[in-house]
Amino acid sequence: MIVELITTGSELLLGQIINTNAAYMAKELNAVGFDVVYQTTVGDNRERMQAAIVHALTRAELVITSGGLGPTRGDITKEVSAAVFGRELSLNEVCAERIRAHFDRVHRPMTENNLRQAMIPAGAHVFTNYAGTAPGIALEQDGKVIVNLPGPPPEMKDMFERSLKPYLQRKYGFASVIVSRVLDTFGIGESKLETEIQDLILTQHNPTLALLVRPTGVIIRITAKAATTEVADRMIAGVEQEIRRRVGTYIYAVDDEPLEEVVGKKLLAQHLTIACAESCTGGLLTSRLTDVPGSSAYLMGSVVSYTNEVKAAILGVDRAVLRTLGAVSEPVACQMAEGVRRCLGTSVGVGITGIAGPDGGSAEKPVGLVYIAVAGLQGTTVEKKFFTGTRSQIKFQATQTALNMVYHSLIHR
Amino acid sequence: MIVELITTGSELLLGQIINTNAAYMAKELNAVGFDVVYQTTVGDNRERMQAAIVHALTRAELVITSGGLGPTRGDITKEVSAAVFGRELSLNEVCAERIRAHFDRVHRPMTENNLRQAMIPAGAHVFTNYAGTAPGIALEQDGKVIVNLPGPPPEMKDMFERSLKPYLQRKYGFASVIVSRVLDTFGIGESKLETEIQDLILTQHNPTLALLVRPTGVIIRITAKAATTEVADRMIAGVEQEIRRRVGTYIYAVDDEPLEEVVGKKLLAQHLTIACAESCTGGLLTSRLTDVPGSSAYLMGSVVSYTNEVKAAILGVDRAVLRTLGAVSEPVACQMAEGVRRCLGTSVGVGITGIAGPDGGSAEKPVGLVYIAVAGLQGTTVEKKFFTGTRSQIKFQATQTALNMVYHSLIHR
Incomplete structure (x- = not known):
């Protein structure tokens, strides 16, 4: 029709x-x-x-x-x-x-x-x-x-x-039902993702596959048309399985469950607690974590350390390192994560330091450069990222990356 | 065309x-x-x-x-x-x-x-x-x-x-221009505002007046159509003057300048600094303040104190008060504001404690109850508010109220 x-x-x-x-x-x-x-x-x-x-x-x-x-x-x-x-x-x-x-x-x-x-x-x-x-x-x-x-x-x-x-x-008469399922990915670009599943996109007519870019990452939408919901679900499951086989490591949720919720569930299930030390994200990561009802069970608190003095005095970041390498550096991100973990006595600590722009960048440390560290039970990991966009977009991407790092540290335990 | x-x-x-x-x-x-x-x-x-x-x-x-x-x-x-x-x-x-x-x-x-x-x-x-x-x-x-x-x-x-x-x-070429000017208000409801300027809304055809409810407050949109921008601007200015005469005290900005930006400019102009102690807002207030480019000039940092232990250990909130009156109380909000101001050595400190829901409310302290305190050069003021809506909406309204309190403490100096 x-x-x-x-x-x-x-x-x-x-x-x-x-x-x-x-x-x-x-x-x-x-x-x-x-x-x-x-x-x-x-x-x-x-x-x-x-x-x-x-x-x-x-x-x-x-x-x-x-x-x-x-x-x-x-x-x-x-x-x-x-x-x-x-x-x-x-x-x-x-x-x-x-x-x-x-x-x-x-x-x-x-x-x-x-x-x-x-x-x-x-x-x-x-x-x-x-x-x-x-x-x-x-x-x-x-x-x-x-x-x-x-x-x-x-x-x-x-x-x-x-x-x-x-x-x-x-x-x-209603010939059919249409059922959609969204696979939420993070850490892979649209064009790379398309390359990985190109043959599926081209050959699949039912279910169909579509890629959409969201601020949270790229989503894969699988849409099946069938006589009943049960049949559609089975058709989707088959394609989903093949997609997961290829790019499953990038998929953190289905049907747009926010990453902060996914992380919250993992923390809760594993009886872990978390605290954040935020510089360039200015509290956004903690705000996202506390958007989840019941987050007080695992989120103990956070420190927004916008100045070097707060980084040193509250979080215990080494003043000599701040002086020599600057606040936007790998060791500072690690010390922030470790400092807030120690200071608040949590299982996991997150440290973020970077340049959200639009000013404050240099050739060596451009706007969008962000270091993100996660300190946990197996030590500390840190990533260096280059984000683009407005100040708010850079802040958001940094929090999404941090949540994704925490998520991976929890599923690989 | x-x-x-x-x-x-x-x-x-x-x-x-x-x-x-x-x-x-x-x-x-x-x-x-x-x-x-x-x-x-x-x-x-x-x-x-x-x-x-x-x-x-x-x-x-x-x-x-x-x-x-x-x-x-x-x-x-x-x-x-x-x-x-x-x-x-x-x-x-x-x-x-x-x-x-x-x-x-x-x-x-x-x-x-x-x-x-x-x-x-x-x-x-x-x-x-x-x-x-x-x-x-x-x-x-x-x-x-x-x-x-x-x-x-x-x-x-x-x-x-x-x-x-x-x-x-x-x-x-452009035949005509339509120019709009928005007056952003906070602290007055839509129906009250309509009553105050009803005669203007009914009699004005060019410029026209419209009221719109936004999460940030009610806005008044003045729209003029004219041959040139200059003529439209003059038409708008006349109506704006009359509106300001009646409800100017509620207008904090024009053309949707965010309240965090308005507050930031005031702090900068008065060479003041600020820090926040956030409980139920979970970092959202600080994140909004740091959305403003250049905010590192006045925002020193913040503490998200989700647990009583963080409130007492870092911010110095009296443990006896936490025990007897509970974390969601007027003295705790004041001590959070004063504590973060002292701890980070700023001119202004903000303290927010409340129940964002959906769970955790009681008959005495329902979901939406929030205490907001501002500690500054003339002492500490505190407000008790009852907000409605989802968890995110309650968080946002609390931050908007806090920003408005800081704004008024700065314009009345």
Whole structure:
């Protein structure tokens, strides 16, 4: 079943609101096996809307609009849809009665223009609006269907779920389900990852594979289409296994579980505690760790040591090393990690020192240079990284790398 | 100037991501007087994408796409655009060199597929991508223009602002300008604010006034449309003056300058330093303060004291008070603020202790209860707050309140 979505409204065309309706409808329709191949947005302009619907009917069997069903003169979607199929509108008494009852209920007088919402094209299926006043409709002709849904997202979603889905299931049956599974990776770039699994991406048509770059790393989305969820799950499992065989070492979670949560679970399961000494990340790592409910069970505390004095006085970093090698150096990162571990008496200590920019870089120590150390039961490991981007992006990448290092120190125990 | 926007990508068609690019581009184009009359979304399918671009050119003079410029085989937008105008692609050495330099900078090997991004249609204007690797292009033919921008929003926005807007201004000129000014408030609710300036909202048509609720507080947006920026600025200034006369005490910034930046400037100007002792906010306050470039001039460091032991051992909070009144109490907040100020030798100390939830609340100390103290040159002030929302929302509101308290302690000196 080929579907086109048409979202209407000047606010969308002017960019005053973001089009969440299109994403919602697309996701729901794809999940039951319908193919959304185009989405169009058009304003409250009779001629252009009519052209958009007529054009959509040339390339889709089902055209679903949202928006333009309200009481004002700018609300023209039903009239335009009726015109496309050559139908007349007339007042639907059941709809009119519902609208009158609504105004009684909220103790407000009903202005006459509200009855425009009860004008229904001849032969339409009517969808009651349980979350507002404007009813929706479905118009069938020559094997094609036009559906009009309201624009406000709560009304659209309620009607989609309660009325449109049952209507579509009765009319077309739901051929399939679409199930997606996300593999969250870190430490491998998009192009490298593509090279590793290129043959799978090219040959797989069901499940399909897609790579997406996120601030947290690259994700691999496996999407299967099948008659039932069970079958789809089995299809995904087969591809997932092959991907894990090749690049499993980079996969830290499924379905976008945050890395701080993954690390928290490992710490909890192994009865370990953690503390951080942060310089250029300025507390962001600790803040991410404490975003996880229950993190007080393993996160004891942290020290943000922005100055050399704090690094030396609280964390015990060697003043001579700070003087000779500078704060952004490998030994300082290690001493920060070890110092905060000792000072707070935890199993694991993390130390981060670097240059978040935009100023403060040099040829030898450029903006984006960050040293990250993890001190644990098997000693201390340290990594030297070069990050790019804005100050906030560099901070975030440093925390993601630190979490990943802690994660690997915990799974390899 | 009639414009059509084409956003591409399976993630959009499948509803996996929301189309923020279309809203951004529409808003920016409308602001300079261009008419966006259609927005279309199409997948990474050669035939359908080509049909969409060809159809768009029948009804618009300028067609702007976003997405599909990356290194993978699914990235076909430039090829399809070139095909529509009958152009060949070839490797652009300048673009290729930039991509190689990027991989050098991040010390990672470049896989060959990355050079696909440097394949440029004959005769294209090239837009450098300063926020990523894939360049954008503009193709002109028979009075029509196709522009290809990258899909990731930070890259698209950067290129739109730096390269596309100047290109469009040179080519078409800008008919009118829309200028907005945002007044950022904190400490006053939306309905109270609306009551205070209701008459202005109702009577103003140009400039218009809008209230929007943000996590940082309620903002007042003043928007004027005029022939030139100067005229629009003057129109805005008049309304702003009247708003400030009524609710100026709640306005801490204009145009969404973050409160941490406002506070940072005050500290810098007054040659003061700051340190934080954070419990329930877990480092978020310090992380926000260090998001500001140059914050190392006034932020000395912080202690995240998640346990009572850290509060007592490092910050010197009275163990007897912790035992009798508990960690979430007014005296503990004050002693944390005073302790971190003393310990790090700063002018200002901030102490935050509370219950971020979702667990750990009681009838007496519910989730959302937070004490915030600021210790400064004129002694210590403390506030007791009840926040609502998720764990992250409670953390954020506590940091915003703390920053606002520091801000007021600095402007009232």
